[in-house]
Amino acid sequence: MTWLTVGTDAVLGVFALMFLLLWFQHRLRAFLAGAGVVVAYAISEVVKLVVREERPCRTAPSIAECPEPGDWSFPSNHSVIAGASAMAIWALHRTWGWVAAVCAVAAASSRVVVGVHYVHDVLAGLALGALVSWGIAVLLDRRRQRAEVADAPTVVLQRLR
Numbered sequence: 001m002t003w004l005t006v007g008t009d010a011v012l013g014v015f016a017l018m019f020l021l022l023w024f025q026h027r028l029r030a031f032l033a034g035a036g037v038v039v040a041y042a043i044s045e046v047v048k049l050v051v052r053e054e055r056p057c058r059t060a061p062s063i064a065e066c067p068e069p070g071d072w073s074f075p076s077n078h079s080v081i082a083g084a085s086a087m088a089i090w091a092l093h094r095t096w097g098w099v100a101a102v103c104a105v106a107a108a109s110s111r112v113v114v115g116v117h118y119v120h121d122v123l124a125g126l127a128l129g130a131l132v133s134w135g136i137a138v139l140l141d142r143r144r145q146r147a148e149v150a151d152a153p154t155v156v157l158q159r160l161r
Helices: 003-026 028-051 077-092 094-113 119-160
Strands: none
Touching: 003 028, 003 077, 003 094, 028 077, 028 119, 077 094, 077 119, 094 119
16 A cells, blocks of 8 residues: 555545534535535446446556456546535635645546546546535525525514514
């Protein structure tokens, strides 16, 4: 096991720590953003079962241990989780979001460097994760805006009385 393989998994721990810290500030929004990462992961598992692409480490030497046969390559689950986490964190906290984006690209890149994924696996994973997370963030924002609009007449009427 090399520092690159350990680093990829450590980045996922960094995302978990960021979500935990954001939970103290945003509570439900942070929880739902984290749930979006789980949804993105589930979608990636379904895509893997449909596409069934073999990993590059099956035909070429790799730095990391090659996963068991049947653990397909496309899309990269690490990249899906990284992309979804980065987008969710960015939606909650812009500064941390930039840090998370750099971590996501580093984690995805490391999967190619250690030889367990192709470039298109990680690009698709980052895109899938980010899109799912972004979609959930948009839905949550619309829900919040509708709730604010629904409350507005009540607030105005109370102040007029």
